[in-house]
Amino acid sequence: MKIEILGIGCSKCKQLTANAEAAIKELNIAAEISKVTDIDKITDYGVMMTPALAIDGIIVAAGKVLSKEDIKKIIPK
Amino acid sequence: MSAQNCMCQETGLLVFPCSGGSDVGELSDRVGRTIAKCGQAKMFCLAGIGAHIPGMIESAKAAKRIISIDGCSVSCAKKTLEHAGLKVEAYNLKDLGFEKGKTKVDENSIKSATSKIAGGKIEETVSRTSGGCCTK
Numbered sequence: 001m002k003i004e005i006l007g008i009g010c011s012k013c014k015q016l017t018a019n020a021e022a023a024i025k026e027l028n029i030a031a032e033i034s035k036v037t038d039i040d041k042i043t044d045y046g047v048m049m050t051p052a053l054a055i056d057g058i059i060v061a062a063g064k065v066l067s068k069e070d071i072k073k074i075i076p077k
Numbered sequence: 078m079s080a081q082n083c084m085c086q087e088t089g090l091l092v093f094p095c096s097g098g099s100d101v102g103e104l105s106d107r108v109g110r111t112i113a114k115c116g117q118a119k120m121f122c123l124a125g126i127g128a129h130i131p132g133m134i135e136s137a138k139a140a141k142r143i144i145s146i147d148g149c150s151v152s153c154a155k156k157t158l159e160h161a162g163l164k165v166e167a168y169n170l171k172d173l174g175f176e177k178g179k180t181k182v183d184e185n186s187i188k189s190a191t192s193k194i195a196g197g198k199i200e201e202t203v204s205r206t207s208g209g210c211c212t213k
Contacts, residue, residue: 039084042084045131047132048133048136049088049135049140059132059135060135062132062139063136063138
């Protein structure tokens with residue numbers, strides 16, 4: 001599974017990254033987390049509000065910092 | 078990273094005109110852009126919502142409020158947004174006295190339609206954030 005955090009690196013992006021890492025750890029699943037900071041790549045996804053979260057290339061949230069529990073619910077088991 | 082480049086600022090009001098091919102469609106677009114230029118709303122792409130672009134839909138969901146501006150009774154903008162699961166405050170130029178095929182798109186009609194919309198439900202937002210430039 002590929003998880004991407006989209007945002008140019010502000011505190012909200014960092015918090016979302018930390019929450020995603022914690023969610024993956026608790027679910028004990030294999031997933032690769034990467035950051036997308038290039039604004040052109042972010043807008044190519046159609047994202048106009050960051051931070052955003054993509055799972056396997058699909059945006060599942062934008063403009064908000066999902067909690068660890070929220071992310072656990074979204075990640076396919 | 079400069080604050081002005083960050084895309085993480087809280088989203089207040091998004092405006093989605095239908096931007097249709099008719100005179101009233103054009104008027105909806107001009108009104109949407111006028112409201113956006115005043116600074117109290119952000120213009121957004123209805124086509125991206127209609128195309129089911131997940132990034133666009135999720136970005137729109139982050140807004141506190143969404144308004145649609147339709148030119149005619151078909152209400153494409155309202156229906157497109159609702160189809161995507163978004164809660165919409167809908168305005169229709171037909172209800173505001175602008176008839177499809179008989180509306181001249183000029184400064185007067187833009188000003189009149191903008192005032193009718195900005196002077197309605199979004200009046201508080203206008204006066205709070207921009208000094209009410211759209212209601213003059």
